[in-house]
Amino acid sequence: MKKNRIRRLTELSLVCAASLTVFVVEMYIPMPIPVPGVKLGLANVFTCFAAYRYRAGETSAVVTARVLLGALFAPDPTSLLYSAVGASLALAVMLPLSRGCKKVPLTSILGAAAHNTGQIAAAFLITRTPQIFYYLPILLLSVCVTGAFTGILAGILIKKLPGIRDE
Amino acid sequence: MKKKINVTTVAYAVAALVSAIGIIGTILFLFNGKKEFVEIVSDGEVIYRIDISDRANDGDYVVEFEGRQNVVTVSGGSVRVTYAQCPDQICVKTGELRSMIPIVCLPNKLIVRFADPPAGSDPPDVIQ
Numbered sequence A: 001m002k003k004n005r006i007r008r009l010t011e012l013s014l015v016c017a018a019s020l021t022v023f024v025v026e027m028y029i030p031m032p033i034p035v036p037g038v039k040l041g042l043a044n045v046f047t048c049f050a051a052y053r054y055r056a057g058e059t060s061a062v063v064t065a066r067v068l069l070g071a072l073f074a075p076d077p078t079s080l081l082y083s084a085v086g087a088s089l090a091l092a093v094m095l096p097l098s099r100g101c102k103k104v105p106l107t108s109i110l111g112a113a114a115h116n117t118g119q120i121a122a123a124f125l126i127t128r129t130p131q132i133f134y135y136l137p138i139l140l141l142s143v144c145v146t147g148a149f150t151g152i153l154a155g156i157l158i159k160k161l162p163g164i165r166d167e
Numbered sequence B: 001m002k003k004k005i006n007v008t009t010v011a012y013a014v015a016a017l018v019s020a021i022g023i024i025g026t027i028l029f030l031f032n033g034k035k036e037f038v039e040i041v042s043d044g045e046v047i048y049r050i051d052i053s054d055r056a057n058d059g060d061y062v063v064e065f066e067g068r069q070n071v072v073t074v075s076g077g078s079v080r081v082t083y084a085q086c087p088d089q090i091c092v093k094t095g096e097l098r099s100m101i102p103i104v105c106l107p108n109k110l111i112v113r114f115a116d117p118p119a120g121s122d123p124p125d126v127i128q
Helices: A002-026 A043-053 A056-073 A079-100 A104-127 A130-160 B007-030 B090-094
Strands: B037-042 B045-051 B059-065 B068-075 B078-084 B103-105 B110-115
Touching: A002 A043, A002 A056, A043 A056, A043 A079, A043 A104, A043 A130, A056 A079, A079 A104, A079 B007, A104 A130, A104 B007, A130 B007, A130 B110, B037 B059, B045 B059, B078 B090, B078 B103, B078 B110, B090 B103
Parallel strands: none
Antiparallel strands: B037 B045, B037 B110, B059 B068, B068 B078, B103 B110
16 A cells, blocks of 8 residues: 555656656747747646546646746746646646546647636736737647647657556 | 537537637737837836837837846837847847737836827826
């Protein structure tokens, strides 16, 4: 019994570490579109994987840890707020979807869409200018592309990595 | 007969809606919205309101937030952020302000947007 909990904890830590690494590295990849919030969203690969593989509480723990640790690496401390809001919304969408929807890229796209929408909403609260919502359509378009891509990657992970059976 | 709502179908519908908003919104917003006046907003406050069609207002407008500077340059009817002390430089890379989509520097809480001329205006610049 205890051995399984340790195995599960180790697994979750690995997923979190992978997510965090990818999150930090991605910060240094320049995107051709100069829009705040447009990025590959590679960390979502692991969030999606966790949503399909683990329980809701476990997935939330992985994401929370990644958001908090990721803030340590970000040059701008307020980005923690954007990250937190975006990730919360993304989880709220992806956790139920992972139970009901078999198509991983679809879950990934909707999760990423929720993530970016949350970030724009947070940016609006901080800058208090409604014009920032004009960025939303462009973000949603980019999300359809990047979300599908990360979803396909997550799907490959889900298929190829064997589930840990409780012994 | 009981009809069960398929989650996947709903998900597809929402994704289609997201794409539609993305495409229609981008077309609507990207090519419209140019106006004669420009507002430079720092931390929620309008710092400058400039008539960019007036050549006399050409120049560099410096805004500072928490010790970090952004320089907004007005020249020949175009507005852009030419210098910014911020980590992502998105504001500089955005280039010229060309639609209702504003130039934002999120770390420095700076927004540059088109605006209507103030009703009954006197000076072309509003300096706070």
